[in-house]
Amino acid sequence: MPPPHLPLQHPPDPTPTAQRDTGSSMSRSAERAYTAGTGALGLALAAPAMLLLPTLADGGLAPLSIAGVIALFVGAPAAVARWRAAPEHNTIVSAISDGLADLVALSVIGASVAPWIADAGWRGGLLALLAWSFAWVTARHVLLSALPALLAVGIAVVAGGRALLTEPYPWTLLEPHWGSWPLWLGASVVAGLWMGGIGAGEWSLGAVRRPGERRGPWAGAGAGLLLIGGLAAHTAGRLEDSLGAIPVDQAGHDLLSGVIASLILASAAATVLRRQGPARPRLILGVLGTLWLAGPALGALQLGTNTGLPAAMIVLCLGAARRAVGPGRATLVVAAVLAAGALVLAWPGLPRAMVDAAATAATLAGAFWLVATRATLAGRPT
Amino acid sequence: MILVSVLAAAHAAITLEAPPVLGEETVVVVLDAEGHPRAGQTVRVVHRRGLAAQREFAVGITDGRGRVRWTPQMAGLARVRAGEEPLDVRIDWTLEPTSIPLLLGLLSLGGLAAFGYGVGVGARRP
Numbered sequence: 001m002p003p004p005h006l007p008l009q010h011p012p013d014p015t016p017t018a019q020r021d022t023g024s025s026m027s028r029s030a031e032r033a034y035t036a037g038t039g040a041l042g043l044a045l046a047a048p049a050m051l052l053l054p055t056l057a058d059g060g061l062a063p064l065s066i067a068g069v070i071a072l073f074v075g076a077p078a079a080v081a082r083w084r085a086a087p088e089h090n091t092i093v094s095a096i097s098d099g100l101a102d103l104v105a106l107s108v109i110g111a112s113v114a115p116w117i118a119d120a121g122w123r124g125g126l127l128a129l130l131a132w133s134f135a136w137v138t139a140r141h142v143l144l145s146a147l148p149a150l151l152a153v154g155i156a157v158v159a160g161g162r163a164l165l166t167e168p169y170p171w172t173l174l175e176p177h178w179g180s181w182p183l184w185l186g187a188s189v190v191a192g193l194w195m196g197g198i199g200a201g202e203w204s205l206g207a208v209r210r211p212g213e214r215r216g217p218w219a220g221a222g223a224g225l226l227l228i229g230g231l232a233a234h235t236a237g238r239l240e241d242s243l244g245a246i247p248v249d250q251a252g253h254d255l256l257s258g259v260i261a262s263l264i265l266a267s268a269a270a271t272v273l274r275r276q277g278p279a280r281p282r283l284i285l286g287v288l289g290t291l292w293l294a295g296p297a298l299g300a301l302q303l304g305t306n307t308g309l310p311a312a313m314i315v316l317c318l319g320a321a322r323r324a325v326g327p328g329r330a331t332l333v334v335a336a337v338l339a340a341g342a343l344v345l346a347w348p349g350l351p352r353a354m355v356d357a358a359a360t361a362a363t364l365a366g367a368f369w370l371v372a373t374r375a376t377l378a379g380r381p382t
Numbered sequence: 383m384i385l386v387s388v389l390a391a392a393h394a395a396i397t398l399e400a401p402p403v404l405g406e407e408t409v410v411v412v413l414d415a416e417g418h419p420r421a422g423q424t425v426r427v428v429h430r431r432g433l434a435a436q437r438e439f440a441v442g443i444t445d446g447r448g449r450v451r452w453t454p455q456m457a458g459l460a461r462v463r464a465g466e467e468p469l470d471v472r473i474d475w476t477l478e479p480t481s482i483p484l485l486l487g488l489l490s491l492g493g494l495a496a497f498g499y500g501v502g503v504g505a506r507r508p
Contacts, residue, residue: 042500058434061485068489072496164483168472172458174482177434219500225493229486243470244459248432 042219044149044267048194049224050112051305053257055184055191056232057248062176063188064228070192070338071221078335079198079217081328082320092375097319099374102272103367104312106286108194109268110293111305116261117294119253125291127262132287135269139279149267152260153223156230159256163237170236172244173251186346189338190310195224198313198335227264231257265290285370297363299356304363306346310339396425396462396469403474404457410441412448412464419448423464429456429473 055063117124131148138145163170196217235252242251269286273279293301314336321332351357395417399409412420425441442450444464454460454473462469 043497057432060434061482061489064489065485068492072492076496164486168474169478171475171479171482172430172472173433174486175458175479176482176485180434183434215500215502217500218496222493222495222497222500225489226497229489229493233486240459240472243472244431244461245470 042197042216043146043153043223044264044271045197045216045220046149046153046195046223046227047112047264047268048108048191049228050231050261050264051187051191051194052228053231053235053252054115054249055187056173056235056252058183059178059180059188060176061174061232062178062181063184064225064232065176066185066188067192067195067228068221068225070189071195071224072218074331074335074338075193075196075198076217076221077196078193078317078331079196079220080214081324081331082198082317083214083217084328085320085324085332093319095374095377096371097316099371100312100316102275102282102374103370104309104316105272106282106289107293107304107309107312107367109265109272109286110290111301111309112268113261113265114290114294114298114301116253116258117290118298120258124258124294127258128265128290128294129287131262131266132269132283132290134266135273135286136279136283139270139273142274145270145274146267148263149223152263152267153227153230155256155263156227156234156260158230160230160233160237163233163240166237168240170233170240173236173239173248174232182345186306186342186344189342190306190346193313193335193339193342194309195221198317227260231260292363296355297359299353300351300360300363302348303351303360306348307343308367310343310346313339314343396464396467398462398469398471401474402452402454402460402471404454404476406476407451407453410444410450410452410462410464412444412450412467419446420444420464421446421448423448425450425452426463427452427454427460428463429460430458431461 049067052064052067113128117128120127134148135145197220198217231252234256238254239246239248239251272282272286275282293304297304317332317336317339321329321336324332351360395413395415397411397413399411402408410425412423412425414420421444423444425444427439427441429437429439437456439455441452441462444450452462457473457475457479460471460473462471
């Protein structure tokens with residue numbers, strides 16, 4: 001049976017209980033230590049890189065490069081700073097922060113794979129259910145649950161390499177177009193910040209910080225870059241092979257990309273189910289959320305990704321910056337400022353179709369309910 | 383007569399005398415369904431159709447032999463049109479661009495380095 005609580009494979013936290021509870025720093029040796037589980041967790045967090053694929057048509061490799069720089073120089077360091085910042089315990093603020101992190105993680109995972117699930121119709125829905133089932137069964141085993149993500153990154157790299165090494169070379173789609181930055185910069189910044197796992201709560205949710213987690217965000221950012229680099233080259237190869245006959249927005253939606261999206265979903269879902277607290281409600285919310293984003297809310301997906309996610313990130317980063325010290329605080333503030341910039345740049349406008357507007361309103365209501373319920377429960381006397 | 387012209391236009395065929403290369407002249411030939419040259423046909427080209435920096439240029443009007451000279455101004459995928467008839471082509475670079483593989487290589491190296499650090503290459507185990 002999958003766990004209702006934390007996995008058992010992590011080594012015990014060497015930080016003394018009193019030190020943990022007051023949120024003071026972990027010992028330097030423990031912070032420098034490394035666990036395979038953390039690397040595996042980071043690998044599973046490559047999912048947000050999938051958000052970059054639609055930007056290829058607007059800027060080629062330019063949005064990927066900017067996202068990579070932001071992931072490596074802001075996203076991952078900010079995620080580390082958020083992990084280091086002493087967490088608050090048993091307060092309404094911490095409940096809101098944890099609820100928001102849960103919501104954001106489910107949204108990022110769902111939004112990253114929704115277009116592929118939607119494209120595959122009922123088969124996509126079935127694949128999503130299978131992916132969440134796999135996550136449920138393997139959530140206890142950190143390394144096992146990360147295997148699909150490792151496979152996904154491997155497939156993407158091999159497919160991309162194949163496209164780059166065979167003629168005709170796929171330069172048309174990959175050619176960077178820096179001048180068209182208003183079209184892609186916002187989405188690129190959002191994906192870059194998420195590629196380090198910042199805000200999703202992987203490195204900060206709950207009271208326990210495990211040794212070695214400091215490295216996790218780098219694994220996420222690195223795996224994300226390899227994944228999107230491979231997928232981009234593969235997509236460009238398909239477009240080039242068809243001499244442009246395939247519509248650009250469909251070039252990245254073949255069977256191989258669908259398989260990669262499903263594998264990434266399986267690993268990323270396990271990270272959510274492994275967190276502190278009961279896993280069953282997260283499973284139900286995760287499955288329903290993924291199907292919702294790939295179905296009725298697909299038309300509102302861009303609005304949610306480009307505005308909802310940066311807005312949540314600003315709240316989470318500033319909340320952690322309040323508790324952080326030194327360079328960590330500055331990094332978190334920079335991440336929040338970048339997220340604010342992305343919010344302005346990537347604003348796609350309000351939905352025009354009635355059904356998309358209704359889906360947006362329903363998503364907002366559901367999100368508010370999820371976070372508010374956590375806060376209300378936390379405020380109750382025990 | 384008008385109906386015949388429309389049908390013929392719908393089945394026109396576009397061919398190129400040589401594979402298009404950036405900056406090198408080639409000839410576009412437009413024939414009707416029966417293989418006869420189509421004179422007076424306007425030929426246009428759309429570079430990077432549906433992508434950033436999409437550009438459309440007029441190539442010219444076909445002569446009595448259904449031919450018009452064309453020197454591609456952009457490399458990559460393009461669509462040549464004569465009336466309603468399209469021909470998707472790939473315009474080769476004179477020299478393969480180095481900036482694109484270089485940028486992709488840098489991205490991959492950065493990703494590999496970050497991933498290696500993240501999964502603990504060279505790290506002490508607790």
